[in-house]
Amino acid sequence: MAKKRITKEVYLKWYEDMLLWRKFEDMCAGLYIQQKIRGFLHLYNGQEAVLAGALLAMEKGDKMITAYRNHVQPIGLGVDPRKVMAELMGKKDGTSHGKGGSMHIFSKEHHFYGGHGIVGGQIPLGAGLAFADKYQGNKNVTLTYMGDGAIRQGAFHETANLAMLWNLPVVFIVENNGYAMGTSVERTANHTDIWKLGLGYEMPCKPVDGMTPEVVYDAMHEAMERARKGGGPTLLEIRTYRYKGHSMSDAQHYRTKDEVKEYQKKDPITHVLDVIKSKKYASEKEVKKIDDRVKALVAECVAFGEKSEFAPADWVYKGVYAQEDYPFITD
Amino acid sequence: MRTIQFREAVCEAMSEEMRRDEHVYLMGEEVAEYNGAYKASKGMLDEFGSKRVIDTPIAELGFTGISVGAAMNGLRPIVEFMTFNFSMVAIDQIINNAAKMKQMSGGQFNIPIVFRGPTASAGQLAATHSQAFESWYANCPGLKVIVPSNPYDCKGLLKAAIRDNDPVIFMESEQMYGDKGEVPDGEYILPIGVADIKRAGSDVTIVTFGKIIKVAFEAAEILAKEGIEVEIIDLRTVRPIDYDAVIKSVKKTNRLVCLEEAWPLGNISTEITYMVQQHAFDYLDAPIKRICTADTPAPYSPTMLAEWMPKLEDLIAAVKATMYKN
Numbered sequence: 014m015a016k017k018r019i020t021k022e023v024y025l026k027w028y029e030d031m032l033l034w035r036k037f038e039d040m041c042a043g044l045y046i047q048q049k050i051r052g053f054l055h056l057y058n059g060q061e062a063v064l065a066g067a068l069l070a071m072e073k074g075d076k077m078i079t080a081y082r083n084h085v086q087p088i089g090l091g092v093d094p095r096k097v098m099a100e101l102m103g104k105k106d107g108t109s110h111g112k113g114g115s116m117h118i119f120s121k122e123h124h125f126y127g128g129h130g131i132v133g134g135q136i137p138l139g140a141g142l143a144f145a146d147k148y149q150g151n152k153n154v155t156l157t158y159m160g161d162g163a164i165r166q167g168a169f170h171e172t173a174n175l176a177m178l179w180n181l182p183v184v185f186i187v188e189n190n191g192y193a194m195g196t197s198v199e200r201t202a203n204h205t206d207i208w209k210l211g212l213g214y215e216m217p218c219k220p221v222d223g224m225t226p227e228v229v230y231d232a233m234h235e236a237m238e239r240a241r242k243g244g245g246p247t248l249l250e251i252r253t254y255r256y257k258g259h260s261m262s263d264a265q266h267y268r269t270k271d272e273v274k275e276y277q278k279k280d281p282i283t284h285v286l287d288v289i290k291s292k293k294y295a296s297e298k299e300v301k302k303i304d305d306r307v308k309a310l311v312a313e314c315v316a317f318g319e320k321s322e323f324a325p326a327d328w329v330y331k332g333v334y335a336q337e338d339y340p341f342i343t344d
Numbered sequence: 345m346r347t348i349q350f351r352e353a354v355c356e357a358m359s360e361e362m363r364r365d366e367h368v369y370l371m372g373e374e375v376a377e378y379n380g381a382y383k384a385s386k387g388m389l390d391e392f393g394s395k396r397v398i399d400t401p402i403a404e405l406g407f408t409g410i411s412v413g414a415a416m417n418g419l420r421p422i423v424e425f426m427t428f429n430f431s432m433v434a435i436d437q438i439i440n441n442a443a444k445m446k447q448m449s450g451g452q453f454n455i456p457i458v459f460r461g462p463t464a465s466a467g468q469l470a471a472t473h474s475q476a477f478e479s480w481y482a483n484c485p486g487l488k489v490i491v492p493s494n495p496y497d498c499k500g501l502l503k504a505a506i507r508d509n510d511p512v513i514f515m516e517s518e519q520m521y522g523d524k525g526e527v528p529d530g531e532y533i534l535p536i537g538v539a540d541i542k543r544a545g546s547d548v549t550i551v552t553f554g555k556i557i558k559v560a561f562e563a564a565e566i567l568a569k570e571g572i573e574v575e576i577i578d579l580r581t582v583r584p585i586d587y588d589a590v591i592k593s594v595k596k597t598n599r600l601v602c603l604e605e606a607w608p609l610g611n612i613s614t615e616i617t618y619m620v621q622q623h624a625f626d627y628l629d630a631p632i633k634r635i636c637t638a639d640t641p642a643p644y645s646p647t648m649l650a651e652w653m654p655k656l657e658d659l660i661a662a663v664k665a666t667m668y669k670n
Binding site: 078107108109110112117119127128129130131136137138139142144145146148149172175178332333334335336339340344 | 369395400401403405406407408409410411412413414415416417418419436437440441445446447448449450451452453454456485486488508509510537584622
């Protein structure tokens with residue numbers, strides 16, 4: 014696929030999408046404090062450019078899989094955000110009818126393969142999606158996301174070897190946000206250039222600035238084209254930052270407020286808005302319209318989630334097996 | 345009827361299903377060029393080619409996870425573990441991904457995958473190579489667990505497993521691959537979750553599964569000479585368990601001995617015992633007995649290994665104890 018031009022329309026879409034993701038996550042934080050969302054909650058604030066750049070590079074039928082910081086990726090892929098919110102609230106109309114919760118969002122229809130709670134467990138699955146595409150002759154690519162913590166798992170290393178051995182159409186993306194929960198990258202290994210882990214497998218690899226979607230797009234397009242043309246996997250270390258804690262219970266003693274503020278100066282949404290303003294892609298009034306639209310949609314998500322019921326308790330036995338009459342033990 | 349080896353039954357089942365459905369592939373260590381560590385995939389590379397009969401490096405976690413991912417995207421993998429002892433390094437992918445994907449996704453993703461290979465002891469292989477994880481896997485909702493004991497059951501159940509839309513653990517034995525048994529020429533499928541009465545009897549029920557059933561057959565011969573007729577129920581599937589077959593038999597014999605090659609705590613025998621006391625309490629004429637391995641890792645030396653394994657004499661004594669005979 015030819016490289017896309019980053020037009021006015023792209024910038025406006027990026028702005029609206031990223032703002033929606035940010036506001037959606039902010040709303041989740043509020044709902045968590047109100048105890049309307051329970052369990053663990055991991056927010057994407059600050060990392061939006063990684064997703065925005067990737068989505069522009071994706072073609073129809075391309076796939077995405079990630080870990081548990083996974084609310085906004087399906088929204089970006091086209092899943093109704095109201096259904097994602099309903100899932101977070103544990104409701105029947107949620108993407109998994111309330112079975113999955115915050116860490117386990119899935120959409121087969123929109124090629125979003127989760128949503129995985131075990132750090133690194135999704136990495137071989139991503140290569141497996143790519144394996145099946147190659148086996149079936151599909152010209153699709155799978156984006157397999159992980160964090161800077163997950164890449165220290167053996168799952169990455171076995172998968173990297175197999176993906177190279179079998180030349181799979183997969184892109185491994187490390188979203189390096191600086192911290193594996195409260196452990197900084199410096200404290201997880203004797204080196205901090207995560208991308209260099211590709212070198213041992215002779216996998217094309219490089220670091221990428223993750224705070225601007227244009228740069229992410231360039232890197233993703235190059236990697237996905239390589240995969241699509243039969244050139245095999247790529248490892249991208251996308252350097253980003255999360256503004257919020259690892260999860261809602263994180264007091265963040267491992268970093269300073271000044272550090273967070275430094276990154277917020279490079280905020281991807283502010284960057285895109287600056288481009289829109291400087292290139293006069295939209296008037297202030299038009300930007301305000303986008304802001305209002307986002308605000309209204311987030312409000313709709315909450316209303317939808319609130320209105321949706323909890324699934325009947327006996328649904329606990331539904332959708333566990335493909336076999337509909339599986340004889341569960343009940344005594 | 346023709347007679348074939350257990351390993352040939354495995355090979356026939358996989359080959360027939362691969363001829364029938366091109367989405368089925370076989371992956372594992374030494375499955376292709378070596379023809380299988382135990383020759384259970386002999387000739388399959390020649391017939392199906394390297395796209396569908398796939399050798400892997402020694403990376404169970406990696407190739408298990410890749411196959412679960414492939415199952416999410418339209419394929420029907422057969423993953424061979426050289427033994428289920430090695431599935432321990434892949435167990436995250438089996439328990440957290442294969443078994444849970446359907447449920448966590450609200451029913452969106454079926455995982456039609458078979459994990460197969462030998463289980464339990466196979467001579468003096470010592471602690472890490474002699475383990476039976478049937479009850480571990482059977483404990484996990486989302487999985488089905490099949491443990492056949494002869495070539496006929498193996499072929500019919502493996503074909504059912506490959507066609508099943510849920511993840512199936514299919515456990516064989518190094519010590520059964522050479523066993524011969526009658527297997528018909530034509531195609532047949534056996535239902536998952538249905539036990540089989542391997543020997544009818546009226547005095548005591550023995551519930552068992554897998555290769556250790558051979559000890560039950562031996563005991564039955566010896567006991568018959570003493571006028572004790574045991575009924576041997578081969579569970580064949582340990583998730584789901586055919587409780588009805590067991591309870592029906594116990595209601596007839598009023599006595600139950602469980603025979604299982606596994607550590608005793610929380611094993612399949614424990615589960616059978618619970619269900620029988622729950623549903624046939626008033627039918628029992630004696631406490632239920634179980635014969636399992638010793639509650640230790642498997643030892644290497646032949647004397648200690650013999651002590652560790654479920655023993656014929658212990659089984660005979662247990663059967664007699666349920667009849668209050670010495």
